[in-house]
Amino acid sequence: MLKDITIHLIDREGISHTLSAPLDMQLNLMEICKAHELPVEGTCGGMAMCASCQCYIESSHSILERSADEEAMLSEAFYVKDNSRLGCQIQMSNAIDGLIVRLAPSE
Amino acid sequence: MGESAISLVKADDNNFLVTTNKGTQHLAPVVVIAGGLGTFEPRKPPIEGLENFEGKGVNYIIKDPEVYHNKKVIIAGGGDSALDWTIFLENIAASVTLIHRRNEFRGALDSVEKVQQLKNKGLIQLLTPAEVIALEGDDFLDSVIVNHLGDSKSIECDSFIPLFGLTPKLGPIANWGLEIKKNAILVDNSLDYQTNIPGIYAIGDVNTYPGKLKLILCGFHEATLMCQSAFKRIHPDRKNVLKYTTVSGVAGFDGSLKEASKSFIKAIK
Numbered sequence: 001m002l003k004d005i006t007i008h009l010i011d012r013e014g015i016s017h018t019l020s021a022p023l024d025m026q027l028n029l030m031e032i033c034k035a036h037e038l039p040v041e042g043t044c045g046g047m048a049m050c051a052s053c054q055c056y057i058e059s060s061h062s063i064l065e066r067s068a069d070e071e072a073m074l075s076e077a078f079y080v081k082d083n084s085r086l087g088c089q090i091q092m093s094n095a096i097d098g099l100i101v102r103l104a105p106s107e
Numbered sequence: 108m109g110e111s112a113i114s115l116v117k118a119d120d121n122n123f124l125v126t127t128n129k130g131t132q133h134l135a136p137v138v139v140i141a142g143g144l145g146t147f148e149p150r151k152p153p154i155e156g157l158e159n160f161e162g163k164g165v166n167y168i169i170k171d172p173e174v175y176h177n178k179k180v181i182i183a184g185g186g187d188s189a190l191d192w193t194i195f196l197e198n199i200a201a202s203v204t205l206i207h208r209r210n211e212f213r214g215a216l217d218s219v220e221k222v223q224q225l226k227n228k229g230l231i232q233l234l235t236p237a238e239v240i241a242l243e244g245d246d247f248l249d250s251v252i253v254n255h256l257g258d259s260k261s262i263e264c265d266s267f268i269p270l271f272g273l274t275p276k277l278g279p280i281a282n283w284g285l286e287i288k289k290n291a292i293l294v295d296n297s298l299d300y301q302t303n304i305p306g307i308y309a310i311g312d313v314n315t316y317p318g319k320l321k322l323i324l325c326g327f328h329e330a331t332l333m334c335q336s337a338f339k340r341i342h343p344d345r346k347n348v349l350k351y352t353t354v355s356g357v358a359g360f361d362g363s364l365k366e367a368s369k370s371f372i373k374a375i376k
Binding site: 041043050071072075076078079080107 | 144150152153184185186207208209211213271272274275290
């Protein structure tokens with residue numbers, strides 16, 4: 001069985017949560033947040049069609065680059081920074097074990 | 108149709124009164140809220156003082172394009188709405204400036220090409236990558252401050268139309284005295300999906316309860332149990348028996364009975 005990875009997630013109040021994320025369930029970061037009952041809506045269901053799961057990557061992990069859809073959504077999202085990503089587009093993998101990520105303000 | 112419920116109050120011992128945004132009133136012994144994620148409202152960019160200019164130069168929805176006749180209009184956004192209204196208002200307005208955070212637009216290819224032509228002909232101003240960062244004006248909007256490639260400049264305008272799509276909001280439902288949990292209405296899933304106010308039910312994506320799944324399958328299930336309960340509430344003296352349309356058909360809107368064709372009974376020799 002694949003070992004779980006760890007994600008350090010800082011919520012909108014600045015509180016850090018250490019989340020354990022399985023690799024064998026094809027989950028993305030938005031789903032991990034929802035599973036831990038963190039305030040991430042995921043309104044569009046994970047299609048990069050809303051920005052309710054926007055977050056800022058604060059560690060130096062190399063993550064798969066933004067797709068054209070994610071790029072387009074982020075160009076219409078608010079509070080966007082250079083390190084902004086949509087959580088629903090970040091799949092759990094060994095490459096992001098220990099990732100530090102902060103939730104963007106809700107719109 | 109085309110109206111949204113604004114208030115829900117108890118009218119008397121047996122009835123609720125629902126009032127819509129257009130003033131229509133419904134009196135009913137039972138109210139079922141099947142409101143999905145809520146009402147869709149425009150996404151508003153986080154610009155300081157934006158709401159002070161709403162209706163005074165800032166609009167998120169275009170109801171009557173003629174309002175923009177001979178006006179200097181600034182549109183912000185990168186999707187179909189921004190493209191379509193840029194194309195449409197170019198014919199009406201004195202000037203149209205389209206502002207988007209990057210050069211790429213996400214919309215129908217035909218619209219993107221039309222906007223490109225309008226820009227090439229100098230009929231519209233296109234500012235990319237750029238962003239409206241502030242608004243100016245005393246009572247009414249006079250100009251917007253735009254950050255374009257790192258430089259800030261003021262652009263005079265009569266109208267600023269941010270078109271960043273819609274987002275669902277629970278809206279007035281939250282103020283009806285219903286118990287709300289995680290942006291949804293808490294209901295009794297052990298029985299009939301009634302809310303904390305007897306006689307008001309909530310079904311589908313708008314409700315929540317332990318183990319809630321936002322699936323259409325679950326929404327239909329919730330609706331059936333709600334109907335049974337609502338019938339008993341409305342007709343406490345009548346017996347209700349579950350019937351199957353596959354057995355007894357269903358009465359059509361024309362009054363006739365619709366039913367599946369029956370199989371033949373014929374001997375095989």
